[in-house]
Amino acid sequence: MTTTGESAGTQRARGTRERVLDAAEKKAAEVGMAKLRVGHVAALAGVSRQTVYNEFGDKFGLAEAVAVRVTDRLVDAIEVELARHPSLPEAVGSGMALALRVAVQQPLVQLTLARKDDDDMIALLTTDAAAVIHAATRRLVEIGGTLWPEVAPDDHLLIADLATRMTISHLVCITESPEQAAAKLATWVKALLAARGYPF
Numbered sequence: 001m002t003t004t005g006e007s008a009g010t011q012r013a014r015g016t017r018e019r020v021l022d023a024a025e026k027k028a029a030e031v032g033m034a035k036l037r038v039g040h041v042a043a044l045a046g047v048s049r050q051t052v053y054n055e056f057g058d059k060f061g062l063a064e065a066v067a068v069r070v071t072d073r074l075v076d077a078i079e080v081e082l083a084r085h086p087s088l089p090e091a092v093g094s095g096m097a098l099a100l101r102v103a104v105q106q107p108l109v110q111l112t113l114a115r116k117d118d119d120d121m122i123a124l125l126t127t128d129a130a131a132v133i134h135a136a137t138r139r140l141v142e143i144g145g146t147l148w149p150e151v152a153p154d155d156h157l158l159i160a161d162l163a164t165r166m167t168i169s170h171l172v173c174i175t176e177s178p179e180q181a182a183a184k185l186a187t188w189v190k191a192l193l194a195a196r197g198y199p200f
Helices: 008-031 038-045 049-056 059-082 088-103 107-114 130-147 153-172 178-196
Strands: none
Touching: 008 038, 008 049, 008 059, 008 107, 038 049, 038 059, 049 059, 059 088, 059 107, 059 130, 088 130, 088 153, 088 178, 107 153, 130 153, 153 178
């Protein structure tokens, strides 16, 4: 019997999904998302190609799932940074600066931003970034609600969405330092909260 109440089948399915994602992330870090092949990932994970297709739909679905996974790890680091600051605007700015510094050191982000191949996966951070934006925003709303419960959920959603989109924009097109970009975000968040009447 499992301690979480999950069935053995559910745990096996989750274990298979994680193995495939481990393999995809490892292989993509070696060759880039553009050259990622489902067959290679399946072999590395010890599953069939059909298992990968059943779980992720196609190669882009697999790449998208890897991007969301990387995003979740980044948000884990941001959560620690946010908790260090009592002021929400200061915390959001500091979190964005950290995200920009850490993200560019991540191998898959580096490969994605390099755009060396005609069929690269830069779309995961531009025209097809919905999954990454939704994953980051959802997590940030949950974190914000825990750390600053006096702020309305809709305002947390607005701030999280703005922070996520600004961070991605600066990753794709760097025009200033992480600290400069983050200071702008903090200023906008402070203005928003002041307009709402929050004591920050």
